[in-house]
Amino acid sequence: MSAALAQIPVAKPMLDESEADAARRVILSGWVTQGPEVAAFEREFAALVGAPHACAVSNCTTALHLALKAVGVGPGDEVITVSHSFIATANAVRYCGALPVFVDTTAGDYNIDPDLVAAAITPRTKAILCVHQMGMPCDLSRLIDIARRHAIPLVEDAACAIGSEIFWNGKWEPIGKPHGDIACFSFHPRKVVTTGDGGMLTTANPDYDAKFRLWRQHAMSVADTVRHSSNAVIYESYPELGYNYRMTDMQAAIGREQLRKLPGIVARRRRIATLYGQRLRHIPGLRTPAEPDWCRSNWQSYCVALPERADQRQVMQLLLDRGISTRRGIMNIHLEGAYAEPGACRRSSTLRHSERAQTGSIILPLYAQMSEQEVFRVTEALEHVLALIPLLRAVAPVRPLSSATAG
Numbered sequence: 011m012s013a014a015l016a017q018i019p020v021a022k023p024m025l026d027e028s029e030a031d032a033a034r035r036v037i038l039s040g041w042v043t044q045g046p047e048v049a050a051f052e053r054e055f056a057a058l059v060g061a062p063h064a065c066a067v068s069n070c071t072t073a074l075h076l077a078l079k080a081v082g083v084g085p086g087d088e089v090i091t092v093s094h095s096f097i098a099t100a101n102a103v104r105y106c107g108a109l110p111v112f113v114d115t116t117a118g119d120y121n122i123d124p125d126l127v128a129a130a131i132t133p134r135t136k137a138i139l140c141v142h143q144m145g146m147p148c149d150l151s152r153l154i155d156i157a158r159r160h161a162i163p164l165v166e167d168a169a170c171a172i173g174s175e176i177f178w179n180g181k182w183e184p185i186g187k188p189h190g191d192i193a194c195f196s197f198h199p200r201k202v203v204t205t206g207d208g209g210m211l212t213t214a215n216p217d218y219d220a221k222f223r224l225w226r227q228h229a230m231s232v233a234d235t236v237r238h239s240s241n242a243v244i245y246e247s248y249p250e251l252g253y254n255y256r257m258t259d260m261q262a263a264i265g266r267e268q269l270r271k272l273p274g275i276v277a278r279r280r281r282i283a284t285l286y287g288q289r290l291r292h293i294p295g296l297r298t299p300a301e302p303d304w305c306r307s308n309w310q311s312y313c314v315a316l317p318e319r320a321d322q323r324q325v326m327q328l329l330l331d332r333g334i335s336t337r338r339g340i341m342n343i344h345l346e347g348a349y350a351e352p353g354a355c356r357r358s359s360t361l362r363h364s365e366r367a368q369t370g371s372i373i374l375p376l377y378a379q380m381s382e383q384e385v386f387r388v389t390e391a392l393e394h395v396l397a398l399i400p401l402l403r404a405v406a407p408v409r410p411l412s413s414a415t416a417g
C-alpha cells in the first residue's frame with residue numbers, strides 16, 4: 011500500500027506559469043542581463059524589506075564576497091562566524107584572503123552564540139558575519155550591541171531569511187532592512203523564493219551600494235543602461251579590480267513574480283511549522299525548534315533534534331523507505347576537507363553544539379504546496395520509526411558508522 015503513496019521531497023520551489031511568462035516576456039524584449047528587470051526587482055525587493063538600497067547579484071555567495079570586501083575585509087584579517095552553516099558562508103571570507111574564526115551555536119537553537127562572539131574578538135577582527143540559519147533570525151540586538159561596542163561591522167548572511175521578521179524598537183521589521191551594516195540573500199531553489207540562482211545585497215549605506223554596483227560588473231565606470239541610453243559616445247574605464255557577478259533579466263523577472271507570492275508562501279510555511287510542532291512535541295526525546303517571541307521565522311527549514319539513542323542515518327533511511335526525504339542537520343564547515351589545511355580557519359571555542367546539530371538532527375520536508383495529509387504522513391512516520399529503532403537494535407545491533415559520516 012505504501013508503494014502507492016507519492017514521495018514527499020524535502021523541498022519544492024513554487025514556480026508556475028507566471029514565472030514562465032515573465033521569463034518569456036524578457037527574452038522577447040531583447041534586453042537580457044542587468045537591465046530594466048533587474049532595476050525593478052531591486053526596487054521591489056528594497057521596498058519589501060524596507061531597505062534604502064538593494065543590489066542584485068549572481069548568487070548569495072558573491073553577495074557575501076562583495077559585502078565583506080565593502081566593509082574592508084582583506085588579507086590577514088579575521089571574520090567571526092559559525093562553522094554550522096553552508097560552506098559558502100566561510101568560503102566568502104577566504105575569497106577576501108581573510109581567516110574565518112568559528113564560534114559555536116547556542117545549546118538551544120541553531121544560531122550563533124553572542125557571548126562567544128564577544129570572546130572571539132581580537133585586534134585583527136574586521137567583521138562579524140552572522141547567519142539567520144534556516145530562516146530563524148539570530149539574536150541581532152545582542153550582536154549589534156557587541157559590534158557597535160568594538161566598532162566592528164556586522165554582515166548578515168540572510169541567505170535563508172527572506173520573509174523572516176524581527177521585533178525591533180516596538181514593531182515587526184523584515185530581515186534585510188538591514189539591522190547590521192549589510193544583509194545578503196539567496197534565491198537558490200532550496201530557499202524560500204527562487205530565481206534559479208541569484209542574490210541580493212541590502213544596505214542603508216550609499217557608499218557600500220555604489221561599490222556593489224561597481225564591482226559586480228568588473229568595476230566598469232559606466233553601466234550598460236547608461237551607455238545604451240546616451241546620445242553621446244562614452245568610453246568606459248576600469249579603475250580597479252572587479253568581478254562578473256551580474257544577475258540576468260530573466261532571473262529578475264522570475265524574482266519579481268516570486269516576491270508577489272512571498273507573503274502567501276511564508277504564511278503557508280508558518281502554518282506547516284505550527285502543525286509539525288503540535289504533532290511532534292509529545293514524541294519522547296525529540297526536540298522541535300523553538301521560535302523566540304521576538305522573531306518570526308519563514309521556516310526555510312524545519313530541523314528536529316533526534317533523541318540521544320537514535321542513529322541519524324538509520325532514521326533517515328527508514329523514513330526514505332516510507333517515501334519521505336529528509337536531510338541531515340546543517341553541515342559543519344570545519345569538518346570539510348577544504349578547511350583541513352593549516353591556516354584555512356581557526357576555532358575560537360569548542361564547536362560541540364554545531365557538531366551535535368549536524369549528526370544528531372534532521373531536516374523534515376517543508377514546502378508551501380505541502381498538504382496537511384502530507385505533514386501528518388511525515389509526523390506519523392517519524393513517530394513510528396523512532397519507536398521501531400530500539401526494537402530493530404534488539405534484533406540486529408547497528409554497526410558503528412564509518413569515518414565517512416563527517417562528509
Ligand SMILES: *Cc1c(COP(=O)(O)O)cnc(C)c1O
Nearest residue numbers: 069070071096098099169196198
Ligand atoms: C544557500 C546559502 C548560501 C549560498 O547561497 P547561494 O545563493 O547558493 O550562493 C550562503 N549562506 C547560507 C547560510 C546558505 O544557506
